[in-house]
Amino acid sequence: MIQVDETDLTILNLLYGGFDDASIARRLGLGHRTVQRRVQRLMDSLEAKGRVALGARAQELGLLPPP
Incomplete structure (x- = not known):
């Protein structure tokens, strides 16, 4: 399970x-x-290879609203 706290969500x-x-x-x-460090940890946790991929992955998981 992916652990994302309130600060992580704000950063995302x-x-x-x-x-x-x-x-x-x-x-x-x-x-x-x-x-x-937190962004890097998020990329590792969400298995994203970069910031754009991090946003896409966060959307897939429902952590960010769709575009």
Whole structure:
């Protein structure tokens, strides 16, 4: 089972909205590197090879709304 917490969902939504890691970090009050690590963990967990694939996979799983 894929574990995604509220912060992960917020990060996914912000990525989907076109924000980069630095912008996400500022919005959430997290470190830039922390956001990078969380995005990488999400890509690993959702078996996505990149950010675009991460968004598509998150939509497939119902974690993001359809386009």
